[in-house]
Amino acid sequence: MGSIIKISGPVVIAEGMSDAKMYDVVKVGNPKLTGEIIGFEGDKATIQVYEETAGIGPGEPVESTNMQLSVELGPGIMGQIYDGIQRPLEVLNAMSGCFMARGIDAPSIDKKKKWDFVPLAKKGDSVSQGQIIGTVKETELIEHRIMVPPGISGKLLLISEGKHTVEETIAVIETSSGKKEISMLQRWPVRKGRPYKERLAPNAPLVTGQRIIDTFFPIAKGGVAAIPGGFGTGKTITQHQLAKWADAQVVVYVGCGERGNEMTEVLEEFPHLKDPRSGRPLMERTVLIANTSNMPFAAREASIYTGITIAEYYRDMGYSVALMGDSTSRWAEALREISARLEEMPGEEGYPAYLPSRIAAFYERAGRVISLSGIEGSLSAIGAVSPPGGDLSEPVSQGTLKVVKAFWALDTALAYRRHFPAINWLTSYSLYLDAVSGYWKKFGEDWRELRAKAMALLQKESELQEIVRLVGVESLSINDRILLETARSLREDFLYQNAYHEVDTYASERKQYGMLKIILDLHEARMKMAFEGQPAKDILMMKVTADIAKMRLVPEKEMESKFLAIEKEIRERKSSPGGM
Amino acid sequence: MAASVAKEYKTVSSVSGPLLVVEKVSGATYGEIVEIIHQGETRRGKVLEVNRDRALVQVFEGTSGIDLPKTRVRFMGKGIELPVSEDILGRIFDGFGTPIDGKPAIIPDKSLDINGSPINPYSRDYPLDFIQTGISSIDGLNTLIRGQKLPIFSGAGLPHPQIAAQIAKYAKVRDGSQFAIVFAAMGITFEEANFFIQSFKDSGAIEHSVMFINLADDPAIERIATPRMALTAAEYLAFEKEMHVLVIMSDMTNYCEALREIAAARKEVPGRRGYPGYMYTDLATIYERAGRIHGKKGSITQLPILTMPDDDITHPIPDLTGYITEGQILLSRPLHRSGVYPPIDVLPSLSRLKDRGIGKGKTREDHSDVLNQLYAAYASGKEARDLAAILGETALSPLDLNFLKFAAAFEKKFVSQGAEEDRTIEQTLDIGWELLSMLPEEELKRVKPENIAKYHPAHMQNKK
Ligand SMILES: Nc1ncnc2c1ncn2[C@@H]1O[C@H](COP(=O)(O)OP(=O)(O)O)[C@@H](O)[C@H]1O
């Protein structure tokens, strides 16, 4: 046991620590605050403390747990809300009330609950690390697949069907170094990625139900995306939308240094919202990590690692997992703060020089893989970025831009005009188009061409708008005026999507394709009318535009018939009576 | 806390800026409060760092005049505390919790650490209920919700003190539950402080208020404690005495400048525009103390006020505030110049929590429709105004002209109101309808037909 010699905010130095190792979790001072060793000099350890350090002083004891900062993995994680170091917030609330007390500890996973373990392997089988040897029904949605912990392989001497707590032995394996008892509980150090067999290139979209994302700037399963924007531009709402509607089987949502009320919103809403594919409450597939802005910032630094380790664990079971981090900037700021307390040499804007490599290493843990058990799983990561003043030239945005492949640039001007999601269609991009095109062909052979055409029209619109500003719309050719009309319709009737509207909040692939097709078909029809020399008034003022404006609000069930009717109207080219 | 008995030392070894180093100290703890006694005068300070038996102390009132051998430093063995009881209502304190209203010190129920503890995110309840401020552009379009933090972004010379006083006077919850105001002034002038105190007294608001006043010439560092004093009082009233508490804090810009001053004195590596890198986290420990808690009747709502340096919303103070708070109310210099009071620019203003706190059973069933329609029509009106400024009014279509007139009337009748005028939400919505009736009915696309039938003035007359 060592003793404290120095305290400066969350950084504590203790001497007499020669028994401890780098990255060990330690209990600091009389209140036994949780900390992690982040540096050594002789027998002096530098400790990052995950709780408020006020009131502790030199001479107080520091004790190592001889364990690295790890998460507990096993049945019982799903549906939980944890803080940044995986303390269960519901249990803490029951133990110490509505304000976070210090020095309290509670098991991350319920150790008393019994789960019905169903073996998939039998005595005498030879099993290897990562292999799935049985299952447990964790929630209605999630079958928890129990895997042989990494590093263990051999012959199954025993496997025990039936009700067990997570700590009870469910299997015994004869390894080259003796018998190993296996329970349903594993630990894994959060700062180290979990192993897998092989990494694969992404080949399917993570369908989010958000039109501008799925159709324009898709993210693939196993892909990485960033969503940067100033305050109030829609980072959190977009992340919530993805957590609600993305076709991932498991969602890990990390609230990193943001608002408490936003976590409450998820906690209150998700048990009532139904997953559009399974019809089950969303909470059955969701894990929440909440280290809000007023909670100790050292734990904020750890929170995204806690989140991604849990995500990897479910990936290893063969699930498609999506992780949202809101906001990675707050994580980077915590890193900066700790670096400053360690008196490291500050780099750009005070961030440590290793910031870019830490950002890259985090996103690198996403991917589509063949797990050790031989089945495919994926982990998609979507990080919000909060640049000061909305200016993307700062280090966190720049470090993120270098590694992500889908980039959804939120735009303050669009948010100000209440165009939501305020994702700028001219500056955003996705490098997953090739990866997802095959999937979209199922909905329409020409998906990729339609998308390209829509993008080109919007690009042209921004050029034409310059001219219109100078000389007015009247001076444009009829073709250009048609183009402006189509671009307006793309923006208002397709890209605009109200997260709060019960129908509009989610659009299926079929609906997205159908809407885009209709808007572009009308464009073609108008171009033909112009070629035939019909009057501008008839071309620009068509009755069908009113129905097109309402497409977003058409429930999926009525979509087929409504969209067919619109297509028919476009063919009939009715202009609106009396014009506008 | 390790020690609760005060220990005294005469071992100050160096002084620099507001910092003292005290040697051969035993049992000092991080963050504890100290008293520095010098020639019969007592100053206060806080332990910033302890290294073996050396303590680095920050002196709130500064170190001028302190000479080493004569100075005694007393370690108090605890953090800064505020003594509380229900008798704090009606009282005025300085920024450090000492009464300045000439009345005796309160007899405390208990003493609370002013830093509080973070609310467990699991324990929160989502804010859902309306607070009526009496100001149409807030209640109607940027509704304040119990448990919300909604700042006012102002600029130098704009009438935010008047608005704050008006809200303090008229703000109420309409279900009859107990309501209190905690007012924290940071770095304001003596005159401004007098204005607030007088206005609280004149309106009688003082009866259900607690005031903490830190003046511009009070120690800057005391300013760091002031909002925490106020929020500690608020937490006591809200979560132990079941009151709905509105905390008004002005001016957060002075607070942030004090934070910068201290960081500079500690020779920390400065962040953006000289403000410390941890300012976001520091502000969050203030703003996140707003909220509702599961199983508790009371709530804390915050209305922080800040002046944007150079009217620049990207300045770190409004920027970091906006990243934490749940929306913002923006004051506009052009509106102020054209005589509109309160000069609230509704377009860039936003209450993020309004949607679930308005409507039937909360305010009125047509609220959401009226809000969206007024917003959209005013936006169209402002666009028409911009267009008219370039091309002249003659270039406008009849519809655009209509919107142009609407925008002017909206600013005059809806946004403008007297400093003594307390509008109910019904009055606010009715003014909204009166203005909307200036527009052709088919332009009211955001209003449900049943609300038009029920509330549109033209239809109401038909009914009579
Ligand atoms: N898709 C959307 N649909 C409707 N409103 C939205 C949408 N996205 C954002 N908003 C509006 O913008 C506000 C701010 O969004 P939020 O995600 O909280 O911003 P950020 O996290 O970037 O600060 C929300 O309160 C909401 O009013």
Ligand SMILES: [Mg+2]
């Ligand atoms: Mg956000």
